[in-house]
Ligand SMILES: O=C(O)CCC(=O)C(=O)O
């Protein structure tokens with residue numbers, strides 16, 4: 453069962469000091485001047501990219517180091533971003549909620565994303581918006597996606613796609629009332645030693661199919677996905693592509709290896725109880741993530757994260773992005 457293993461609280465890799473938080477806020481506010489829906493325009497992203505060069509040195513350095521090597525957990529947790537909680541509007545509670553207006557949190561998230569690479573989105577998911585809301589939605593409690601509040605099983609983001617994001621970035625605007633919502637993250641660098649040689653061999657074999665997740669909508673499945681491995685690349689430090697919900701093993705040995713992988717992930721996962729101003733970067737190539745259950749109240753003060761995706765090399769997906777924009781259209 454997700455959420456049953458208790459772990460000590462995860463310490464932030466970097467806590468911004470007040471002076472650095474003030475610098476972040478000043479930069480972000482210069483991006484908030486526009487009243488119109490600016491976030492998805494190339495011009496606004498260009499301004500956020502330029503502003504990201506002026507982020508405080510400890511933050512830029514942490515992002516740069518993480519790009520080179522995402523560490524034993526494939527996770528970077530930064531505390532103390534100035535989200536100005538008292539000024540936040542009520543937590544949205546509608547399906548497909550996104551943030552197209554240039555707000556302080558949207559600007560902070562986008563600057564950090566630009567410090568890691570290029571933000572991008574997928575047209576089929578949340579209407580292709582760069583900054584997406586992760587919020588519980590009434591009636592979608594058991595939905596297996598970020599609008600739900602039931603446990604969300606382990607997945608890498610968009611493993612079915614030829615160009616999955618390299619990083620997933622979350623910024624916490626509000627925690628859930630009971631502080632029970634935990635972002636669960638497991639990295640292959642911790643899980644790999646728990647796998648048997650036979651299990652590893654099968655996970656490297658193209659004996660699995662990964663379909664689009666429910667967040668891509670009911671029509672997204674299309675043609676049957678090609679068989680692929682769950683693990684690829686270096687035997688001692690592989691990449692992962694899988695989602696417990698939508699990855700199907702194609703052979704009995706693949707089913708056994710996937711179950712073994714699930715146990716290794718379960719045994720090594722850490723749970724992050726994000727609080728307002730916490731930002732977490734997941735290296736989507738070497739981690740899987742999920743979420744514990746929590747109890748939404750739909751009173752305007754529910755859990756609220758912003759999410760964006762980052763590509764280290766946006767050029768790689770050029771043939772999937774019309775007009776060289778930020779939206780992967782197919
Ligand atoms: O709600 C969460 O903490 C994570 C949800 C999730 O997996 C996602 O938004 O990609």
Ligand SMILES: [Fe+2]
Pocket residue numbers: 607609741
């Ligand atoms: Fe996710």
